[in-house]
Each structure stands twice: as structure tokens, then as C-alpha cells.
Amino acid sequence: MADSDSSAPVRVRFAPSPTGRLHIGGLRTALYNYLFAHKHDGDFILRIEDTDQSRYVEEAEADLMQALSWSGLNYNEGPGTGGPHQPYYQSERSGLYQRYAQQLIDSGHAYYAFDTEDEVEAMRERHASDDNPSPAYNAHTRMEMRNSLSLDDDEVQQLLDDGAPHVVRLMMPRNETVRFEDEVRGTVTFETQGLDDQVLLKSDGLPTYHLANVVDDHHMRISHVIRGEEWLPSTPKHVLLYDAFGWTPPAFAHLPLIMSPESGKLSKRDSNELGIPVFVTDYREAGYQPEALINFLALLGWHPSDEQEIFSLEELVEAFSLDRVGVSGVQFDLDKLNWYNEQYVRAMNAEDFAEALRTQLTEEHLPITHERLMAIAELTQDRVSKVGDVLTEHRYFFEDPTAYDEDDVESGWTDQSAELLQALAEVYDEASTFDRDVVDQGMRDVAETHDVGLGAVIHPVRLAISGRTSGPGIFDLVAFMGRETTLRRIDAVIDALE
Known part of the structure; x- marks a missing residue:
């Protein structure tokens, strides 16, 4: 299904798990879903995939909602908004999944498995080889395990009646090729011989991602599944589930990874070692403009048809298409993001x-x-x-400098600097007013009196005011600081450097 050829309504979903703060890659996935939906006058749906209660983080959902709102990616259906397919929390839809798991068992596409984790691990060890170090639980091994295929019907029923712990597994076909079309990658094929009989329903009765997302995508009439490349290996299992249910699968589009500048997927380690934030909250708290971050992320994997770089959200909607999304991972360039942000900051009204x-x-x-x-x-x-x-970088507007940059001291402080600053302090102290003109003329008078260039006065003054020798226009800066602060900081720098 091409991204513009379908006659069915376009419905896409962003379906994060509330296991932590929203990763920057998750925001890009949400963005591409949003752009695609709006490009085709479709619906953008938020679904919370919270069936893994062991990894649930209470604050994660609030962080997610705040990140989407801050970014301007409003959804048409989902928590707090409602819609015709609620609830939009998977933890509240468990009865639906159990019903469909039973349907797969009844149709012979799934089965009960009573094995313990130790028994499964023992099986893998028995069959492990250099060529296959982690053998699959599938058609080649399932009959030696404790499941409803290897046990007789009476024993299976007794185990169920006794409440024996068990899972429901998908019966993976033996030695078949699963083929599907990916909107980004073209034809993709997988061989089933290396795939596990995927667990669909866990021993606590909750579904795994695989069953829940297929059932929900079908019930919510999702037309396109646009998600990260990390889900590509799971897709053949999903295609087989659609076949087992007799449902038409949605179109799939798997997005390229966001890579660290040092290769590998961008991770929290990069945040610690390279200073690249990986969570959306970090960018918001650092003062980035949401429009700049969205603009940058849009072009991190997708490229427009021309050389345009600055896009509003509306312009991105108009220009976006899945066929211009790349296949290869894209390195995260913080300098480029800062450039984008700079453009938006400079364009803001005061x-x-x-x-x-x-x-x-x-x-x-x-x-x-x-x-x-x-x-x-x-x-x-x-x-x-x-x-x-x-x-x-400009903390001196709010606090006196507590240190002076060594390189700036080396270049901006001379043996004469203390004398020049003391003379300037006397001029400012005796002035009847203190404004930009007084500041300007005072520095010029001191430079002329001591027969030095104006820079010999400006550099140590700036060092006193800000702790460095670069910044806003010095006359405006000193006038803003006021007489009292200026004199106090001049005294401080003389004491510190002399």
C-alpha cells in the first residue's frame, strides 16, 4: 500500500510504553506519524502500551503527555481526548486479548505451554551449537517440551483446571518464508526456522506486545504502522498473526535508527559521555525551541525534494512522504540542532x-x-x-562572577589593567548620573589620560563584569548593570587578579 494510493482512511498510531521518559527517537516516530496523518487528512492516535507492569514507571505517562503537548503534536484519539475505540490503555483491554488468544488456540494457530524458564533454558543448552548458539522454541523443539501439543488432552485439561502456570505460544510454521512490503525498505523477507514460537499471552494473563498491538491495530482500524527499525524483526510474527486471524495487515514502514556520533544507537551513555541529551524533557529544560527540535528531527531520516531546511510544522505536513525516508541510520548532530535553534531564536520577536x-x-x-x-x-x-x-553563558546578568576564564585573563589582563580600572571606578563614582553615555565617555577619558587604546580599558572591564572578554556591547552592558554592581565587580576582579 503506497503512502498516497490507499482509498481507506489513513489512521496511524503512536504507541509508547510508559517505562521511562520519552526518548528523542520516540518523538521522531510520533512526528512522522503525525505528519503522515495530517498529510492525508487522517487520524493520529495515541495508545499507551502498558501491559508490562514490571517496567511501568508512574511518571512516564505525564512526561509523555507533556512532551507531545510541548512539541505541538496533538492527537485525535487517545487518553484524555477519547475516541470511538477507547480505552486507549492496553492494561484495560486484557479481556479482548484473552478472547483472541483463545481463538488462536481453537483454530490451531497457538497452544498452551507449561514449561518453566529453567526447562526452556535447558532445552536451549541441549541443542546449542556453534552455528546455532541459542536454539528457538519452535517446530524443531516444541514436541520435547511440556505443552498442549506434546501432552495428551486429559493431562492438558487437568493442568488448566489446577491453575498450573502457563503461557500461550504462537505456532510458528516450519521452514517457511514470510514476505511483506515495507513502505521504506521495499520487499522484506524472513525465514521462520530461526524464530521462536512467540509468547502471546504471559502467565499473568496479560498479552505480550505482539498479540496486543496486532489486535489493537486491527480493532482501531490502523492503516499504516510507522515505527522504529528495532521492530522490524518482530514484523514477520505480526504478519503471521494477521494471517491466522484472517485479517488484512496494515502497511508497514520502519524508520531508520538515530545513531550516536560514535556509531551505535543513540543511548543514555551518549548523554553522559558526549553531552547529547536523549530525552525530550532535557531539551525542553535546556531552553530549546520546540519548533526547532521538530524541524531538526523531521530531517533526521527524511529529506525534502529541494534544499529547504527551515520548515514550519504546516510546511512539514505538506512536504512529507514516506518514500523520501531513508533506510540507513542517521547520526545525531548536536551542532546542527543548535544551528536550527539559533535560527528560531533569532526570528522570535522580543x-x-x-x-x-x-x-x-x-x-x-x-x-x-x-x-x-x-x-x-x-x-x-x-x-x-x-x-x-x-x-x-551569560549568568553574570544574575550573579557576580566567581571565577575568571584563564584564556580571557591571559589575553585581556595586563600589568596596567588594575590601574586603569581603579581610575575608571573613580570616574564612575564621581559621575552625577550613570547611563550609556557616561559609561562610554568614562572609558574613553581613562584611555586618553593613560595614553592607551580603548581596548586596554574595555577588556578588563568586561572581564570584571562577566568573567570573560566577549559578550554584548560593553557600554550597554555596564549601563545595564548599574553603578553599584559595576564598582563592586571592578573591586572584585582587582582583588582576584592582583
Whole structure:
């Protein structure tokens, strides 16, 4: 089914498991589903796949909802929104899965298995070889195990009546080829001989991902399953399940992995070692613009038909198509993301930038007046890649420097600097007013009196004010800081460096 040829309504779903904070790769999957749905006037559905209660994290769902809302990816059906196929939590649909598992047993496509984990492991050890170090539980081995195929009917019924722990397994065909068309990868084939008889229903009565997602995708009339490449090996099991039920499968599209700059899938280790955040929350808290992150992620695996780089969400919807999604993994480039964010930050109007900055300040409990907020915004907006940089790279707006950059001291502080700053402090202290013109003229007068270039005064002043020798225009910066703060910081840098 091509991404624009189907006459059936387009319905896609994003179906995360609430096992932790939303990964940046998960947001890209949600984005591609959103773009595809809106491109074809379809529905974007959120479904919570929470059947693995052992890995459930209570805060994960709230993090997910916040990330989608912050990113502007609103869904048509799902938790909190409702829809014709609710509930949208798999944990609330267990009766449906049990009914379909029984249907597969009755039709001969699945069976009860009473083996313990130790018994399954022992089987794998018995059959292990250099060529096959982890043998499958399937047609080649199932008859030597304890299941409803190897045991007689009376024994099976007695075990069920006694409540013996058991799972339900899919009966994988022997030595068959499973073939399906992938919207990204073309024709994909798998051989069943190496596949396990997949567990469909666990011993606690809850389904595995494989049964639940097939049943739900069918009941929710999902037309396209757009998900990460890591689910590609599971797809033949899903295709066989659709066949067993007699259902038409949706179209499949498996997205390329987001790779670390050092190869391998982008992981939490990269966050720790390379400074690349892997969770959406980290980007929000760091002050990235959601529009920039969405723009960057859209082009991380998909490429437009021209050289355009900056897209609004509406423009992405118009341009997006699955046939321009690549197959190979794509390296995450934080510098490129920062470039995108810089473009969006520079394009913001001053009020929006100031309000985004206020949010950052509020989170750090730094109160500020509107007048000073607007002044800081004006001084920094064209100098930062993200709003959060104001609190990291320009912390001196809110706190006196506690250290001075060694390279800047080396280049900006001379044997004469303390004398020049002391002279400037006297000029500023005696001035009847303190504004930009006074600041400017004071530095020029000191430079002329001491027969030095203006830079010999500016560099140590900037070092005193900010701890470094680069930043916003020095006259505006000193005027903003005010006389008291300027004099205090001049005294501090002299004490520290002399």
C-alpha cells in the first residue's frame, strides 16, 4: 500500500510504553506519524502500551503527555481526548486479548505451554551449537517440551483446571518464508526456522506486545504502522498473526535508527559521555525551541525534494512522504540542532524571547522585573543558540562572577589593567548620573589620560563584569548593570587578579 494510493482512511498510531521518559527517537516516530496523518487528512492516535507492569514507571505517562503537548503534536484519539475505540490503555483491554488468544488456540494457530524458564533454558543448552548458539522454541523443539501439543488432552485439561502456570505460544510454521512490503525498505523477507514460537499471552494473563498491538491495530482500524527499525524483526510474527486471524495487515514502514556520533544507537551513555541529551524533557529544560527540535528531527531520516531546511510544522505536513525516508541510520548532530535553534531564536520577536526567558528564570527561582527582563533579552537574543544559554553563558546578568576564564585573563589582563580600572571606578563614582553615555565617555577619558587604546580599558572591564572578554556591547552592558554592581565587580576582579 503506497503512502498516497490507499482509498481507506489513513489512521496511524503512536504507541509508547510508559517505562521511562520519552526518548528523542520516540518523538521522531510520533512526528512522522503525525505528519503522515495530517498529510492525508487522517487520524493520529495515541495508545499507551502498558501491559508490562514490571517496567511501568508512574511518571512516564505525564512526561509523555507533556512532551507531545510541548512539541505541538496533538492527537485525535487517545487518553484524555477519547475516541470511538477507547480505552486507549492496553492494561484495560486484557479481556479482548484473552478472547483472541483463545481463538488462536481453537483454530490451531497457538497452544498452551507449561514449561518453566529453567526447562526452556535447558532445552536451549541441549541443542546449542556453534552455528546455532541459542536454539528457538519452535517446530524443531516444541514436541520435547511440556505443552498442549506434546501432552495428551486429559493431562492438558487437568493442568488448566489446577491453575498450573502457563503461557500461550504462537505456532510458528516450519521452514517457511514470510514476505511483506515495507513502505521504506521495499520487499522484506524472513525465514521462520530461526524464530521462536512467540509468547502471546504471559502467565499473568496479560498479552505480550505482539498479540496486543496486532489486535489493537486491527480493532482501531490502523492503516499504516510507522515505527522504529528495532521492530522490524518482530514484523514477520505480526504478519503471521494477521494471517491466522484472517485479517488484512496494515502497511508497514520502519524508520531508520538515530545513531550516536560514535556509531551505535543513540543511548543514555551518549548523554553522559558526549553531552547529547536523549530525552525530550532535557531539551525542553535546556531552553530549546520546540519548533526547532521538530524541524531538526523531521530531517533526521527524511529529506525534502529541494534544499529547504527551515520548515514550519504546516510546511512539514505538506512536504512529507514516506518514500523520501531513508533506510540507513542517521547520526545525531548536536551542532546542527543548535544551528536550527539559533535560527528560531533569532526570528522570535522580543516579547516572545523575553517570556521564554522568564520561564527559565522562574524555574530557577530568579525573580526579575519586566523592564530588566526586556533589557537582558535585547542584549542577548542575537548572541545565543537557545534561550537557556542566557542562564549558562551569560549568568553574570544574575550573579557576580566567581571565577575568571584563564584564556580571557591571559589575553585581556595586563600589568596596567588594575590601574586603569581603579581610575575608571573613580570616574564612575564621581559621575552625577550613570547611563550609556557616561559609561562610554568614562572609558574613553581613562584611555586618553593613560595614553592607551580603548581596548586596554574595555577588556578588563568586561572581564570584571562577566568573567570573560566577549559578550554584548560593553557600554550597554555596564549601563545595564548599574553603578553599584559595576564598582563592586571592578573591586572584585582587582582583588582576584592582583
